[in-house]
Amino acid sequence: MSAAARAADGADRRLSRSPADTEALGEALAPALEAGDVIVLSGPLGAGKTCFVAGLARGLACAARVRSPSFTLVNEYRGRLLLLHLDLYRVDAAGAETLGLEEQAERGVLVAEWGEKLPDGLREGALAVEFTIVSEHERGLAARAGSAPGAARAAALLGAWRALPAAVGGAGS
Numbered sequence: 001m002s003a004a005a006r007a008a009d010g011a012d013r014r015l016s017r018s019p020a021d022t023e024a025l026g027e028a029l030a031p032a033l034e035a036g037d038v039i040v041l042s043g044p045l046g047a048g049k050t051c052f053v054a055g056l057a058r059g060l061a062c063a064a065r066v067r068s069p070s071f072t073l074v075n076e077y078r079g080r081l082l083l084l085h086l087d088l089y090r091v092d093a094a095g096a097e098t099l100g101l102e103e104q105a106e107r108g109v110l111v112a113e114w115g116e117k118l119p120d121g122l123r124e125g126a127l128a129v130e131f132t133i134v135s136e137h138e139r140g141l142a143a144r145a146g147s148a149p150g151a152a153r154a155a156a157l158l159g160a161w162r163a164l165p166a167a168v169g170g171a172g173s
Helices: 003-009 021-031 050-057 093-096 101-105 120-124 154-164
Strands: 012-016 039-040 074-076 082-087 109-113 125-132 137-144
Touching: 003 039, 012 021, 012 039, 012 154, 021 050, 021 137, 021 154, 039 120, 050 082, 050 109, 050 125, 125 154
Parallel strands: 039 109, 039 125, 082 109
Antiparallel strands: 012 137, 074 082, 125 137
16 A cells, blocks of 8 residues: 555554464554553454454553453453453444443553444544454554544554554555
8 A cells, every 4th residue: 555545544554464463563552552542443353353452461461361352341451551351242332332431441441342333432532443354364454543632642552553663563555
């Protein structure tokens, strides 16, 4: 993808060649995280969203093994910051509005799989990472900052994403 196309849609694209690459991207981004940050993950089943969260957890020095919270809705991992890992696959957008997620986000870093179902206020101020399946092992990851007026943290996280070494989830497709 050309630099002009990248700039036009505001996304920074990476190509992950393996689950280990996807985890490495999350781990490399973790030092930039602060309490109150929100990351929205979207993409099809099996695209690597949970692998990315496992990397974030490792980068935050969370000791527990990351598992998809599909049936529990949210898993909490304690490390340098509290990591709140949501999976909204089984929740509709109206149901997500009633979960009190704004208050939860204040406690640590909120990372939501199927994050397109998050309430607008959270989603618009978040770093959004969209996953695509490129091949059996390769995944495309496109990160963009939310558009809300108060999305300064999302912009800072996008800056941290862009600063990741090319060897971490190499330059994109």
